[in-house]
Amino acid sequence: MIELEGLTKRFGSLTAVDHLSFTVRPGMVTGFLGPNGAGKSTTMRMMLDLDNPTSGTVRIDGKHYRDLQEPLKYIGALLDAKAMHGGRSAYNNLLCLAQSNRIPASRVSEVLDTVGLTPVAKKKSKGFSLGMGQRLGIASALLGDPEILMFDEPVNGLDPEGIHWIRNLMKTLASEGRTIFVSSHLMSEMALTADHLIVIGQGRLLADTSMADFIHQNSRSYVRLRSPQQERLRDLLHTSGFVAVESGHGVLEVDGATTEQLGELAARHQVVLHELSAQRASLEEAFMQMTAGSVEYHAHSTHEAPPPAEPPGPQWGQSYQSSKGA
Numbered sequence: 001m002i003e004l005e006g007l008t009k010r011f012g013s014l015t016a017v018d019h020l021s022f023t024v025r026p027g028m029v030t031g032f033l034g035p036n037g038a039g040k041s042t043t044m045r046m047m048l049d050l051d052n053p054t055s056g057t058v059r060i061d062g063k064h065y066r067d068l069q070e071p072l073k074y075i076g077a078l079l080d081a082k083a084m085h086g087g088r089s090a091y092n093n094l095l096c097l098a099q100s101n102r103i104p105a106s107r108v109s110e111v112l113d114t115v116g117l118t119p120v121a122k123k124k125s126k127g128f129s130l131g132m133g134q135r136l137g138i139a140s141a142l143l144g145d146p147e148i149l150m151f152d153e154p155v156n157g158l159d160p161e162g163i164h165w166i167r168n169l170m171k172t173l174a175s176e177g178r179t180i181f182v183s184s185h186l187m188s189e190m191a192l193t194a195d196h197l198i199v200i201g202q203g204r205l206l207a208d209t210s211m212a213d214f215i216h217q218n219s220r221s222y223v224r225l226r227s228p229q230q231e232r233l234r235d236l237l238h239t240s241g242f243v244a245v246e247s248g249h250g251v252l253e254v255d256g257a258t259t260e261q262l263g264e265l266a267a268r269h270q271v272v273l274h275e276l277s278a279q280r281a282s283l284e285e286a287f288m289q290m291t292a293g294s295v296e297y298h299a300h301s302t303h304e305a306p307p308p309a310e311p312p313g314p315q316w317g318q319s320y321q322s323s324k325g326a
Contacts, residue, residue, distance in 0.1 A: 001026055001179055002047060002148060006056035009042050009203075016042045018203035019056065024181045026147070029174045031194030031211075032183040033287060039203035040183050041079070044152055048077055060148060072101040072144030079152045081137035086126030090117050090136050093125055094143060103144055111139040116165075130157030138166065148179040155189055167193050187284035199287070211283070218286040223262055225252040226275035233271050240265055251275070 002024040009017040017039040024030045034040050045051040047058050049065040060068060060075055068074050084093045094108040112118050115135040120128070125136060134157050141149055151170070155163045170193055174180045184190050190197075197214050199207040207214055227233045230250055237244045237254060242262070244252040254262060259278050266273050 001061060002181060003059045003062075004043075004047075004056070005059075007043065007046060007053050007058060008055045009039070009046060009051065010054045016203055017046070017053075020200065020203065020205055021056075022198050022205060022208050024148075024179055024198070025196075026179040027174060027177050028195040029170050029180045029182060029193050030196045030198060031190045032181060032198050032200075033190065034200040034206075037202075038200050040200065041152065042203075043200070044077075044079060044150060044183065047150065048075075048079070050079075070101040070103075070144070072097065072103065072146065074144070074146055075148040075150065076141030076144060076146040077150040077152075078134075078137040078141045078154060079150070081130075081133040081156075084125045084133070084136055084140070087124060089122050090125055090128075090139075091121040093136065094139060097140055097143055101144055107143060107145070111142045114142060115139045131159060131162055134158055135162070138169075146178075149173060149181070151180075151182040153184055154182060155184065155186060163189065187287055191283040215280070215283060215286045221255075221278070221280045223254045223257050223259055224275060224277045224279050225254060225262060225273060226250055227252075227266075227271060227273050229271050233266065233273075236265065236269055236271060237262075253279075 004023070005021050007017055007020040008015070020039075020043060032040055032044075042051060046053050047060070047065070058065070065071060065075070085096075088096070090112060091108060094111065095105060097103075098105060098108055109118070109121075112121050115138050117132065117135050117139065120132065125133065128136065134154065138151070138154060141151065149170075154166050154170075158166065167189065170180050170182060174195070182190075182193065191211070194211055196210055197207060198205070199214070207218075209217070225233065225244070227250075230252070234244055234246075234252060237252070242254050242257055244254050247253050259276055263273070263276050266276075
C-alpha cells in the first residue's frame with residue numbers, strides 16, 4: 001500500500017504538488033491521471049525519494065522509501081526506460097540491480113523470459129528499440145518480485161501484442177493482491193486496465209474514485225432513438241414524461257431512461273424503431289470534463305482566433321512544468 005499525506009513540492013514560488021493526499025490500495029490497478037503539467041511525474045518521483053517533498057509524507061507499507069532495506073523487494077518502478085546503462089547488456093543491467101538488492105541471479109533470467117527479452121539478453125541495451133527498452137524497464141520493476149509496482153507510461157513504444165501483454169500482466173499482478181499504480185495519457189488503454197482512478201490537476205487532487213463512478217459523475221449518458229415515425233415517437237415520449245432532444249439526422253436523445261423502458265413503450269404503441277441504443281461517455285470524455293479547468297497548455301487551430309486574454313492570475317507551473325513536464 002502507498003499512502004500520501006499532505007504531499008507538497010515547491011520550486012521557488014512555483015507549486016508543482018499541492019497538499020496531495022490519497023492511498024493506493026492492494027488488489028486493484030489504480031490509474032493516475034492528469035493533464036500535462038499536473039504534477040504526476042513529480043509525485044511519483046517523491047514516492048521513490050528521487051525528489052524531496054517541501055512538506056508532507058509518503059509511506060510504502062508504512063515506511064519511507066529511504067528506510068526500506070533492499071527496496072526492490074518492496075516496490076518496483078518504471079519511470080524512465082532510458083535510465084538503463086546503454087553499454088551493458090540487458091542481462092548485466094538487471095544483474096547489477098539484483099546484486100545490489102541481494103536478489104538471486106536466477107531471477108534475472110526469469111524476468112527476461114517474462115518480458116520476452118531472452119533472445120536479446122546478451123545484447124547491449126543502447127541498441128534496443130523504444131519498445132524493447134520498455135520491456136527491459138518492466139523487467140527491472142519485476143526483478144524483486146515486489147508487492148507494489150509503479151509504472152509511468154508503461155505501453156510507450158509497445159506494439160499491439162506488447163500492449164495486450166502489459167495490460168494482462170498488470171491485471172494478473174493485481175489479482176494476486178499486489179498494489180499496482182500506473183500513470184498514462186492513453187485514456188482508451190486506461191479504461192481497459194484500471195479499476196480505480198486518482199486524478200490531479202495543477203498539483204491538487206480532483207478525484208479519488210472507482211472507474212465506473214468517475215465516468216458516471218463526469219459525463220452524460222442517454223438513449224439514442226431513430227424512427228421513420230419520428231413525429232409520433234416524439235409525441236409519445238412527451239406524453240409519457242420523457243424529454244427528447246433532436247440531434248440531427250432524425251435522431252432523438254433521451255436522458256433519464258433505459259433502453260428497456262423506451263423499447264417497451266414503442267412496442268406497446270406500435271412505433272417502429274430503426275435504432276435504440278444506450279450511449280455512455282468514454283473515460284476520455286469524462287476526463288476532459290473533469291480537468292477542463294486544470295489544463296495548462298491549450299492548442300489552437302490556425303484557422304481559429306485565440307480566445308480573449310484572461311485577467312492576470314497565478315502563473316503556476318510556467319517555468320518548472322515547461323521544462324520538466326509531469
